[in-house]
Amino acid sequence: MGMWALLDALWEMPAEKRIFGAVLVFSWTVYLWETFLAQRQRRIYKTTTHVPPELGQIMDSETFEKSRLYQLDKSTFSFWSGLYSEIEGTLILLFGGIPYLWRLSGRFCGYAGFGPEYEITQSLVFLLLATLFSALTGLPWSLYNTFVIEEKHGFNQQTLGFFMKDAIKKFVVTQCILLPVSSLLLYIIKIGGDYFFIYAWLFTLVVSLVLVTIYADYIAPLFDKFTPLPEGKLKEEIEVMAKSIDFPLTKVYVVEGSKRSSHSNAYFYGFFKNKRIVLFDTLLEEYSVLNKDIQEDSGMEPRKEDEGNSEEIKAKVKNKKQGCKNEEVLAVLGHELGHWKLGHTVKNIIISQMNSFLCFFLFAVLIGRKELFAAFGFYDSQPTLIGLLIIFQFIFSPYNEVLSFCLTVLSRRFEFQADAFAKKLGKAKDLYSALIKLNKDNLGFPVSDWLFSMWHYSHPPLLERLQALKSTKQH
Numbered sequence: 001m002g003m004w005a006l007l008d009a010l011w012e013m014p015a016e017k018r019i020f021g022a023v024l025v026f027s028w029t030v031y032l033w034e035t036f037l038a039q040r041q042r043r044i045y046k047t048t049t050h051v052p053p054e055l056g057q058i059m060d061s062e063t064f065e066k067s068r069l070y071q072l073d074k075s076t077f078s079f080w081s082g083l084y085s086e087i088e089g090t091l092i093l094l095f096g097g098i099p100y101l102w103r104l105s106g107r108f109c110g111y112a113g114f115g116p117e118y119e120i121t122q123s124l125v126f127l128l129l130a131t132l133f134s135a136l137t138g139l140p141w142s143l144y145n146t147f148v149i150e151e152k153h154g155f156n157q158q159t160l161g162f163f164m165k166d167a168i169k170k171f172v173v174t175q176c177i178l179l180p181v182s183s184l185l186l187y188i189i190k191i192g193g194d195y196f197f198i199y200a201w202l203f204t205l206v207v208s209l210v211l212v213t214i215y216a217d218y219i220a221p222l223f224d225k226f227t228p229l230p231e232g233k234l235k236e237e238i239e240v241m242a243k244s245i246d247f248p249l250t251k252v253y254v255v256e257g258s259k260r261s262s263h264s265n266a267y268f269y270g271f272f273k274n275k276r277i278v279l280f281d282t283l284l285e286e287y288s289v290l291n292k293d294i295q296e297d298s299g300m301e302p303r304k305e306d307e308g309n310s311e312e313i314k315a316k317v318k319n320k321k322q323g324c325k326n327e328e329v330l331a332v333l334g335h336e337l338g339h340w341k342l343g344h345t346v347k348n349i350i351i352s353q354m355n356s357f358l359c360f361f362l363f364a365v366l367i368g369r370k371e372l373f374a375a376f377g378f379y380d381s382q383p384t385l386i387g388l389l390i391i392f393q394f395i396f397s398p399y400n401e402v403l404s405f406c407l408t409v410l411s412r413r414f415e416f417q418a419d420a421f422a423k424k425l426g427k428a429k430d431l432y433s434a435l436i437k438l439n440k441d442n443l444g445f446p447v448s449d450w451l452f453s454m455w456h457y458s459h460p461p462l463l464e465r466l467q468a469l470k471s472t473k474q475h
Helices: 002-012 015-047 061-094 097-111 119-152 160-191 193-222 233-244 289-297 304-320 326-341 344-366 370-375 384-395 397-424 428-441 450-456 462-473
Strands: 226-228 249-255 266-269 275-280
Touching: 015 061, 015 370, 015 384, 015 397, 015 450, 061 097, 061 119, 097 119, 097 384, 119 160, 119 384, 160 193, 160 384, 193 226, 193 266, 193 344, 233 249, 233 326, 266 326, 275 326, 326 344, 326 397, 326 428, 344 384, 344 397, 370 384, 384 397, 397 428, 397 450, 397 462, 428 462
Parallel strands: 249 275
Antiparallel strands: 226 249, 266 275
């Protein structure tokens, strides 16, 4: 009987208490599930101390051990940062942090002569304070990650001054986009009438298309230096390959990623007939700053003070040669262009817009429910921004978890398809060696727990990709 009495008592609780309790319970359930998965993966980092036989050809034991220790450090860090953010989030909810910040924003507006009728102004102050709070609480974690973990494993290339300038710049740029967009969105919701959710969705669609269009030309160059890839063999081969699959390429850029980190990447962007390809300098053997340093260090004439270090320099050359040869860079691009040719980019946009429309529609259905606001401490007022926050962040969280898992599964399928596309272009051998090199350069650990990788990996594990490429590489 006792159990039923407890359930009855829970059910008798006011709706807002039930909502609040459910949100907290769900948040901790997800956290515990993630922690359980991370512990499984961590056990693999701890126990797999020798290169498994099937990886013998792919990875030397020194790189294997380096990547094992790197991933172990990263997993310790994400355990503590995850625990911190879960506790912080819980305390904010339990102690009414959201209504407190809303009242504080109202007070600031009051000082400036804006009364409570200026809800959008108050919402913008709220957003500014909330993002400032999260930037400041996240800063120590970000500093530790960059200057302790990434530094220790040889990836960090930033100075403290560069890092802080970058963080401030990011914050300012974010506000310049977030505040005007949010004020327009809130205004549309206010004046949109019964069908406001359609207008709100169309508005966010337009904003996301505009941001994608201007990002690489106007936003990214604020943070990194982009230079056109000089005329030469690599550029010609990229253009020939793009032409062969009708990719409307207009420009190829090299971005100076090495000022930030020695991790490497490549991507394309742009709409319709105006596509650009961006290669990180760390991806290109000829451009890698690291390799230039090594060449200087291993020049034929050792400098006087270096004579004793020549062994060390030789070791450095052996380990540190970074980036891919031109054929391998082409194979990586063949994979990236495969995403375009197979319509993956368009499919992703369609999925995210359908999701966005559904969320706005459900928001329209739920926004009138006073108990949702009451659950989070808003008894007298129902500000639109707070409604967006509560519904999108808390009420939709179970749906978001399921969606995110489905997208991860889909992403892995897309990666296999893009690999197969590069293989069809005759790039199997080069992609095979490029994947091994990139895994080595980025210290990826090639052994993973099946449950952890199924839940988290947006790219298939290295071995699976190599096996899929190998099946026809032999021919």
